[in-house]
Each structure stands twice: as structure tokens, then as C-alpha cells.
Amino acid sequence: MKLPYAEPFKIKMVEPIKKSTKEQRSQWIKEADYNLFNLSSDKVFIDLLTDSGTGAMSQFQWSEMMLGDESYAGSSSFLKLKETVQRITGFEYFLPTHQGRAAENVLFSALIKEGDIVPGNSHFDTTKGHIEYRKAKAIDCTIKEAFDTAIQHPFKGNIDVDALEKVFKKYPNEKIPMVIVTITCNTAGGQPVSMENIKAVSSLCKQYKIPLYFDAARFAENAYFIKTREDGYQNKTIKQIVKEFFSYGEGMTISAKKDGLVNMGGFIALNNEEVFKKATVFNIMYEGFITYGGLNGRDMGALAVGLDEATEVDYLESRVGQVAFLGSKLVEYGIPVQQPFGGHAIFVDATKFLPNIPREQYTAQTLAIELYIEGGIRGVEIGTILADRDPETRENRYPALESVRLAIPRRTYTNNHMEYIAAVLKNVFDKKSEITTGYKIVEEAPIMRHFTVKLEKI
Numbered sequence: 001m002k003l004p005y006a007e008p009f010k011i012k013m014v015e016p017i018k019k020s021t022k023e024q025r026s027q028w029i030k031e032a033d034y035n036l037f038n039l040s041s042d043k044v045f046i047d048l049l050t051d052s053g054t055g056a057m058s059q060f061q062w063s064e065m066m067l068g069d070e071s072y073a074g075s076s077s078f079l080k081l082k083e084t085v086q087r088i089t090g091f092e093y094f095l096p097t098h099q100g101r102a103a104e105n106v107l108f109s110a111l112i113k114e115g116d117i118v119p120g121n122s123h124f125d126t127t128k129g130h131i132e133y134r135k136a137k138a139i140d141c142t143i144k145e146a147f148d149t150a151i152q153h154p155f156k157g158n159i160d161v162d163a164l165e166k167v168f169k170k171y172p173n174e175k176i177p178m179v180i181v182t183i184t185c186n187t188a189g190g191q192p193v194s195m196e197n198i199k200a201v202s203s204l205c206k207q208y209k210i211p212l213y214f215d216a217a218r219f220a221e222n223a224y225f226i227k228t229r230e231d232g233y234q235n236k237t238i239k240q241i242v243k244e245f246f247s248y249g250e251g252m253t254i255s256a257k258k259d260g261l262v263n264m265g266g267f268i269a270l271n272n273e274e275v276f277k278k279a280t281v282f283n284i285m286y287e288g289f290i291t292y293g294g295l296n297g298r299d300m301g302a303l304a305v306g307l308d309e310a311t312e313v314d315y316l317e318s319r320v321g322q323v324a325f326l327g328s329k330l331v332e333y334g335i336p337v338q339q340p341f342g343g344h345a346i347f348v349d350a351t352k353f354l355p356n357i358p359r360e361q362y363t364a365q366t367l368a369i370e371l372y373i374e375g376g377i378r379g380v381e382i383g384t385i386l387a388d389r390d391p392e393t394r395e396n397r398y399p400a401l402e403s404v405r406l407a408i409p410r411r412t413y414t415n416n417h418m419e420y421i422a423a424v425l426k427n428v429f430d431k432k433s434e435i436t437t438g439y440k441i442v443e444e445a446p447i448m449r450h451f452t453v454k455l456e457k458i
């Protein structure tokens with residue numbers, strides 16, 4: 001018999017999680033103003049809010065924690081991380097930051113000004129937030145296939161190169177400080193960008209003399225999809241693929257809380273010395289001295305090891321495989337999800353799941369609340385609430401996809417947990433016709449409202 005798949009690790013330490021009743025959860029979510037971010041984690045059974053900083057570290061990362069050098073300047077942990085970043089990304093210059101949005105803040109302070117245009121593939125919300133905060137504009141050039149969850153396309157994170165060129169032609173070159181390619185594209189469902197597309201975008205950027213940067217939070221998962229889906233890469237190692245795609249850009253920001261396999265951390269890596277020098281000033285102002293950037297020495301050591309572990313194929317096979325295991329169960333139950341499955345999460349198509357809830361009543365948020373009440377699962381709305389209001393008209397923005405994201409923390413849950421999650425979704429799906437009213441907003445922040453929004457049941 002063909003042997004089934006089994007994870008390339010065993011578990012050394014466990015963390016208990018608590019079950020609760022539907023009655024308790026109905027009460028708790030009401031007290032939390034129907035915002036899942038307001039729930040304390042002991043009220044959640046399986047936490048799929050994010051894959052960011054929620055994974056398990058390896059014994060090699062934990063042992064690195066004991067070796068952390070906490071010197072203010074020039075610590076050995078910094079040098080270890082710098083060597084690893086240079087070796088894995090190929091970029092020469094490196095600045096640590098405390099997380100991804102801090103890297104964005106530092107780099108954008110150096111490069112983006114009022115009135116600028118920053119094209120990309122569905123910028124992540126903090127990225128867009130940092131662009132809009134500077135009164136610049138993010139333009140989404142993702143291919144249209146990304147916005148139809150039923151279309152099978154191996155690289156739904158790709159940039160529409162013609163749309164990008166239209167942006168380059170419409171605006172003067174000095175108004176476009178950079179293009180940002182997010183790998184994998186979180187907003188579109190953890191969807192990868194192909195090497196071919198990265199190459200095409202890079203050559204167009206060179207032609208128009210516009211720098212290409214990566215938002216590389218899930219770069220290793222992106223490399224795994226290139227290896228398994230793109231011609232000519234089957235026999236390359238993940239590390240070779242990573243080196244190749246970064247060679248087409250001028251730099252990157254990363255939230256290391258994802259493919260760095262750590263609970264906290266981020267960095268900027270660059271080729272351009274002038275940009276590095278400018279960014280250095282902001283790094284010191286916002287993050288800390290350039291050899292720690294808001295991180296402990298021990299965090300930098302653990303990150304150095306994490307970057308090496310995350311770029312090994314055995315790890316990625318188990319990681320991406322577990323997400324696909326959940327996705328396949330949901331498809332088996334007839335539940336509409338983004339296909340093919342992404343690298344870090346399953347995105348449930350809320351408008352297809354709950355056709356009775358109009359988008360003005362926040363369809364995806366309604367579904368996320370139902371999943372919590374049914375089984376204590378905490379997912380996250382990636383829809384109208386997250387999309388915020390248009391900065392000029394202050395009207396709600398309705399994004400092309402209205403989803404609930406079930407993000408899977410790395411090396412944390414077992415496939416039994418995946419079966420449980422799938423059963424919870426099936427139960428809600430079976431009674432979807434009874435769910436006929438959504439929610440209204442009673443209080444919201446002017447930007448990034450999803451974290452603190454208060455809702456009431458209609």
C-alpha cells in the first residue's frame with residue numbers, strides 16, 4: 001500500500017486549548033461588539049485569525065534564543081541574521097525592524113511622498129495604509145482571474161502587465177517611486193506570483209526606470225508553488241528559486257512573523273546603497289539602532305534559523321499540504337472557497353456562502369461570527385470592513401472578493417483540527433438559509449477600522 005503523508009517533525013511541548021458552549025460563545029461575541037479581535041484567546045478553541053507570529057518554533061530556534069547576544073551595537077545575533085539574509089535573499093544591505101509594517105514605515109518614509117502612485121498586486125492593508133497615510137495612492141493591478149474564486153489559475157497573485165504599463169504611461173515616472181509585488185498575494189487568497197510574471201514585471205520596471213520591491217512575508221510558500229507548478233523549476237531547490245526571484249528586484253520588506261517562522265520580527269533588504277542610507281535614518285528614529293531595529297538579540301538569532309528552515313522543501317510540503325488538506329475537505333462539502341488553495345490560508349467566498357446577506361450588512365463578517373458561535377473558530381473578515389472607506393468620498397469600498405480567511409498557523413495544529421474546522425463550516429453551510437440578517441457599524445476608526453470596529457446585529 002502507498003504510505004500516507006506524515007509530517008517531518010514530532011511534538012515536544014503542547015499548549016492546552018479550551019472548549020466552550022454555543023451559549024457561552026453567543027454571549028462572548030455580543031460582549032465583544034461582534035468584533036473577533038476583541039475576544040480574549042481563552043474564548044477561542046481554534047484560532048485562525050492569522051498565521052502571523054502564531055506558529056511553533058523548532059528546537060534549533062529555541063536553542064538559538066539562549067545564545068542571543070543583547071549588545072546594543074554589533075551583536076553576534078545581528079551578524080548571524082545579516083549573513084543569513086544576504087545568503088538567502090542575495091540583497092546586500094539589511095535593516096532589522098520589529099515587524100512588517102515597521103519595515104514599510106521605514107522604507108516608505110524614505111521613498112514615498114504626497115501625490116505618489118504605488119502600483120502592485122492587491123497591497124496588504126498595512127501596506128496600503130502606509131501609502132494612503134502619506135497621501136499617496138495604491139493602484140491594484142492584479143490579474144482579473146484572482147477575483148473569481150471558481151477559476152483555476154496556478155498563479156492568481158500575478159500582476160496584469162498591460163494594466164501596469166497603462167499606469168506607467170498615465171503618470172509621470174517621478175510620481176511612481178516603486179512597484180510592490182506581494183509574494184504570496186495575501187489579499188487574493190495567499191495566491192502565488194509566477195517567476196515568469198516577476199521577470200516580466202521586472203523588465204517593464206527597468207524599461208520605465210521604476211524600482212521593483214517585494215512584500216515578501218510569504219516568500220518561501222511562493223517559491224514552493226513555483227517549484228511545484230511552474231515549468232523548469234521542479235529540479236531547483238527552494239533556496240535557488242528564492243535567490244532567483246529576489247534578483248529581479250531592488251529590495252524587499254518582510255514580516256518575518258510568517259515565513260521567518262518567528263513570533264516577532266521583520267526587516268528591509270536592499271541593493272541600493274543610497275536608499276539604504278536614507279532608510280537608516282528612519283530606522284534609527286522609529287525602530288532602534290541599525291543592528292537591532294526593535295528586536296532582541298535572541299529574536300534575531302531565532303529568525304536566522306527560521307529563514308533557513310522555512311526554505312527547506314520538506315517543511316513547505318507539510319505546510320502547504322496541510323492548508324490543501326483543509327481546502328479539499330471543504331470542497332468535498334460543497335463549500336465555495338478560493339481555488340486553487342493558497343499557501344497560508346483557505347479563503348471562504350462569503351457572498352456565495354451566505355447569498356441572503358447583502359454586502360451592506362457585511363457578509364463576510366456575518367459568516368465569521370457564525371463560525372465562531374458554531375464551533376469556537378476565529379477566522380477573519382477579508383472584505384468590506386477591512387477595505388475601509390474611500391479616503392476622498394468616505395463611502396464604503398466593496399472589494400472584488402468578500403471572504404472569510406481561515407489562516408493556518410505554522411507547525412501548530414494537527415489534521416484532526418482541520419477535520420473539526422471543516423465540520424464547523426459544513427454545519428453552518430447546512431443552515432445558511434436560516435441566516436438572513438447581518439450587522440451594522442456603530443463605531444469605527446478613520447483608518448484600519450477592522451481592528452476596533454463595533455457592530456450591532458440588525
Ligand code: F0G
Pocket residue numbers: 049050051052099100101102124126127182186215217254255256257265266
Ligand atoms: N505584508 C503582508 C503581505 C502581510 O500579510 C502582513 C501582515 C504585513 C505586510 C504586515 O506585517 O503584521 O508584521 O506588521 N499580515 C498579517 C495577517 C497581520 O494576518 O495577514 P506585520
